[in-house]
Amino acid sequence: MPTDELITEEDYSRFREAMRVVQAELLSGLDSENDRKRILEIVDFRESFTSESDRGAALMAAAYLDETLSGLLRKKLVDDAKVADKAFVFNGPLGTFSSRIDFCYLLGIIPANARGDLHRIRKIRNGFAHVAGPISFENQDIRSQCDHLNFHGVNAKASPGARFRRSVMGLLGLIIFRSKDAGHLERMEDYTMPDGRGIVEFVAKVFEEKTGKEYPLRDHFD
Incomplete structure (x- = not known):
């Protein structure tokens, strides 16, 4: 052809x-x-x-992947929306793209190479966001990050922008696939403290034998 x-x-x-x-x-x-x-x-x-422009594509991709990761985590965590909402606010333990990437990996719901690519996309986003003037995927630092992406499925002839866009779609497919199979972790039953009165009685007996005085904490366990 x-x-x-x-x-x-x-x-x-x-x-x-x-x-x-x-x-x-x-x-x-x-x-x-x-x-x-x-x-x-x-x-x-x-x-x-x-x-989108190069800058627009980088910002849009990171935001959408971040949102999709949040959805995956919410499907995996214990089904308690009130507590989860607090975890996902900006200053919460899962309030950043970076923390969500790492927590998905630690839960075993994304592999290490996906974690690596997601962090590269996060760094690419930051690279675009922190430059006020014109910038593209041909920028040396951004191109270097694109060269290390894994989820694009193209050869070295592809431009850094093509690697980036294809990697984003590859990662998105993986996250959506994992979301479909994800199920909430089971909520643990409330823990009941065991009856410790036997141990207290033993301690009290030793105390009273050795001191000739009443054990001072006995009434805490009656």
Whole structure:
């Protein structure tokens, strides 16, 4: 197939129409309405994401992955929304993208290479966010982070922006897959302290034999 011909907007239009047909066929095969909504949400994200500027893509991707990780964690943690809400506020233990990445890994719901890529995407986001002037994926520091991403599935010829965008979609697919299988950890029953009066009686007896005085803490256990 020739590769040196100019690809026109009409070519892209035909391609997009063909993909919409494929998408409709795939969605019709899903039994769950929630699954269909989730897939459509991802499709909408991808369309917006791919049309963004480099800076916009980095900020959008990190925010969406962060939100998706939060959803995964909420599905895995004990089902107590009131306590979970406190954990996910900004100054809570799960209030940052970084903490959510690491906690998902420590719970065993994402692998080490996903943890590494998510942290790289977080650093790429920060790289864009902390520069006021023009900046792109060709920036040396950002390109270096993109070169170490793993979830893109492309070779070294791909641009850093392509590696980034493909890695984001790969990670998103993994997180959504893990979310579907995730179940809440069981809530532990309240712990009942064992009756310690026998031990207290023994201690009191020794105390009273050795001192000739009443054990001072006896009334704490009567």
